[in-house]
Amino acid sequence: GAVVSQHPSWVICKSGTSVKIECRSLDFQATTMFWYRQFPKQSLMLMATSNEGSKATYEQGVEKDKFLINHASLTLSTLTVTSAHPEDSSFYICSANRPGAIEQFFGPGTRLTVL
Amino acid sequence: DAKTTQPPSMDCAEGRAANLPCNHSTISGNEYVYWYRQIHSQGPQYIIHGLKNNETNEMASLIITEDRKSSTLILPHATLRDTAVYYCIVRVDTASKLTFGTGTRLQVTL
DSSP, rough: OOOEOOOOOOOEEEEOEEEEEEEESSSSOEEEEEEEEEESOOOEEEEEEEETTTEEEEOOOOTTTTTTEEEEEETEEEEEEEEGGGGGGGEEEEEEEEETTTSSSOOOOOEEEOO | OOOOBBBBBBETTHHHHHHEEEEEETOOTEEEEEEEEOOTTTEEEEEEEEEESSSSSSSSEEEEEETTTTTEEEEOOOOOOOEEEEEEEESSTTTOOOOOOEEEEEEEEE
């Protein structure tokens, strides 16, 4: 099946720093990727839809200046958490649509801890 | 997309069938029912989907009622590795976003 990877799998950073998370589709080209956030014992919450070559579409309540999304190629989307604070600590998951496939393919997730 | 309602948790003995219900009473005629599951600290995994006919694959069976207002995911022989949160999602097409509800936490026990 299609594979989506994320890097890093976990990261610890100091408050006020920025963190970049990469999402790659390894064996297919993804024109659309999605970014989710999941807090402990809660469900996945969609943050934004990332379209290759255009600006991301953010869900209501998600700060686009804080969560920068870049989808520069058909196999890579990045999420940068700018000026991270402890409340941004969460599990960040990306997914991608493969052309012709019925399901979305999810990455393994990145656990961010902000001290 | 239509909203779904699932029980928060269920238990199932290993080797027995796990039947996970989902209500989607406001589903539209062109909306599919999708099931995903999420094992602890991993990304969600697709299980199965259907429109109005019952479906079966190597992982599970999906039973959709005739009025399409509810469905049941069946894991025929649950194993400990099936312990996960199971999400029922309705969605118009493959390009649209997935909206996750609270899901059902299935605990498979010895």
